[in-house]
Amino acid sequence: MSTFSFLDEKTIAYVVSSCTPPDAVVSSLIEDTAKVGELAEMLTPIEQAGFLHLIAKLVAPKTVIDVGTFTGLSSLAFARGLAPGGRVITCDVTEDWVGIARKHWELAGVADKIEFKLGPGRKTLPGLVGEGEADLVFIDADKTSYPYYIDAVTPMLRSGGLLILDNVLLHGTVAAPEDVEEDLPRYAAEVVAGVNAKLAVDERFETVMLPIADGVTLARKK
Numbered sequence: 001m002s003t004f005s006f007l008d009e010k011t012i013a014y015v016v017s018s019c020t021p022p023d024a025v026v027s028s029l030i031e032d033t034a035k036v037g038e039l040a041e042m043l044t045p046i047e048q049a050g051f052l053h054l055i056a057k058l059v060a061p062k063t064v065i066d067v068g069t070f071t072g073l074s075s076l077a078f079a080r081g082l083a084p085g086g087r088v089i090t091c092d093v094t095e096d097w098v099g100i101a102r103k104h105w106e107l108a109g110v111a112d113k114i115e116f117k118l119g120p121g122r123k124t125l126p127g128l129v130g131e132g133e134a135d136l137v138f139i140d141a142d143k144t145s146y147p148y149y150i151d152a153v154t155p156m157l158r159s160g161g162l163l164i165l166d167n168v169l170l171h172g173t174v175a176a177p178e179d180v181e182e183d184l185p186r187y188a189a190e191v192v193a194g195v196n197a198k199l200a201v202d203e204r205f206e207t208v209m210l211p212i213a214d215g216v217t218l219a220r221k222k
């Protein structure tokens, strides 16, 4: 499975081997995801999944919103770090891979803590307004909708809550979107570069960008 990193393969392997190893459930989820073919590269890299899990344990959220379910690894990482009685609400535009997700949520004993909503994030997120405040939001779906997603979830995020954005470096293209030849990747790079620039000066948040995997931004709502 090839998930993007700025590090060379040897160094990635070293990083992964220096983290707590995945347990049997996560290993099985990775194996099942590899069988979906090329799209397996959408899976959150294993070292990033460990990072998200640790963040959840530190925050001990009651409500997590996870935009972009795929085979369920990020939701699993969050569900295992919830406060007692907490839940993860996750959405995806397709249910093609939710079978893999549900199988592993069951195996981990967290299926009852994760609610999957089918539909585009732009439709699903406004419907979450009545669900109470969120403590943690992870955005990892279509990159060109990031500005919309941030606007939609910011009012739902409690003060002190954490917004996490994935792929904020977009393979490095965000530093110079004008150098990207193809139209759609260039547009995505422009959009994400705009998000990064705006968030860095957004006074509602304290923001750090981490060069882990394809870039992860943590923004704490003041």
Ligand SMILES: C[S@@+](CC[C@H](N)C(=O)[O-])C[C@H]1O[C@@H](n2cnc3c(N)ncnc32)[C@H](O)[C@@H]1O
Residues within 6 Å of the ligand: 042, 043, 044, 067, 068, 069, 070, 071, 072, 073, 074, 075, 091, 092, 093, 094, 119, 120, 121, 122, 140, 141, 142, 145
């Ligand atoms: C990078 S994957 C998510 C990876 C996942 N978070 C994990 O931990 O492995 C992106 C997911 O976003 C979904 N997606 C794409 N466009 C979407 C949209 N408009 N609304 C909701 N989900 C979308 C894709 O179907 C895909 O499953």
